[in-house]
Amino acid sequence: MSLLVVEGLGIKFGGLHAVKDVGFTLKSGEIVSIIGPNGAGKTTLFNMISGIYLPLAGRVMLNGEDVTGMSPNRLAERGLSRTFQNLQIFQSMTVLENVMAGFHLQARGPVLSDMLGLPGSRRRSREAEAGARLLLERVGLERAAEREAGALSYGALKRLEIARALALRPKVLLLDEPAAGCNAVETEEIDHLIAAVAAEGVSILLVEHDMKMVMRISNHIVVLDYGEKIAEGDPATVSRDKRVIAAYLGAQATEAANADG
Known part of the structure; x- marks a missing residue:
């Protein structure tokens, strides 16, 4: 059974289709990447x-439930x-506090209990x-737990943001350009992290421009391309598709395929 099903999604801005009739499925532990040139609608x-x-057309099914247009907090639940x-990190908070914020969003208690520091609140903390x-150890940042987040390298901040997203204990994790702006070493670290998370059963939907990684x-x-799906399939199939080569990949796809073959 597919965990995430996207059917015929579409939306317009200023009368123009930004996305038109896009659909695909995502199974448990699977990594599905959405690629395309800048402005493609990813x-x-x-x-x-x-x-x-809110889509103007189509629907989103999550674990068999229609969640189209549902608010982000309800989707997180x-x-x-x-x-x-763009990084959504609290730069002046510690690395640990940033990830803890994800847990507090997931398991908020009664406001009065939290304000007064009652036992239930202290237990949740x-x-x-x-x-x-544990999550910082998982992403390789356990030694930086007490550091201010703003002092981390860009690649470490990307891994920190993934750790905070994982604090919500997702079944489906959407990663929007997790390696953007990272050097080769940082990209490899994120590559391995994504593969490890998927191996644990989390389904991952990825937007990324680093085609070797994809x-x-x-x-x-x-x-x-221009908001419409022009191709889909496994990496080998997509890298050979003439429409994909013409629209986006070019020689880069062939190089990536040869590197893996």
């Missing part, structure tokens, strides 16, 4: 799936979390800290 598609935009192109430390870790690829 982030707009993410925004519809994650409840930021149902197991869908995401990161953004201890549990959040313990869970956050070809290496994806189970399935969906290609957009």
Whole structure:
């Protein structure tokens, strides 16, 4: 059974189709990548799936439930979390506090209890800290737990944002350009992290411009151009598709395929 089903999603801005009739499925533990040139509609598609935009057409099914247009917090409660192109990190908070914030969003208690620091509130805080430390270890940032987040390298901040998204214990994780702006070493670290998360059963929907990374870790690829799906399939199939080569990949696809073959 597919965990996430996207059917015929579409939206217009100023009378123009930003995304038109896009659909695909995502199974448990699978990595599906959405690729295409700048302006192809990738982030707009993410925004519809994650409840930021309300689609004008189509629907989103999560674990068999129609969640089309559902707010991001309600989607998080149902197991869908995401990161953004632009880092959403609390720079002046510690690395640990950033991840703990994800746990508190997931398990908020009574306001009065939290304000007064009652036992239930203190217990939730201890549990959040313990869970956050485990996630920091998972993303390789356990030694930076007490550092101010703003002091981290860009690649480390990307891994921190993934850790905070994982604090919501998602079944489906949307990653919007997680390797953007990273050097080769940082990209490899994120590559391995994504593969490890998927191996644990989390379904991952990925938007990424690093085609070597996409070809290496994806189970399935969906290609957009001008808001429409022009191709989909496994990496080898997509890399040979003439429409994809003409629209976006060019020689880069052939190089990535040869590197993996």
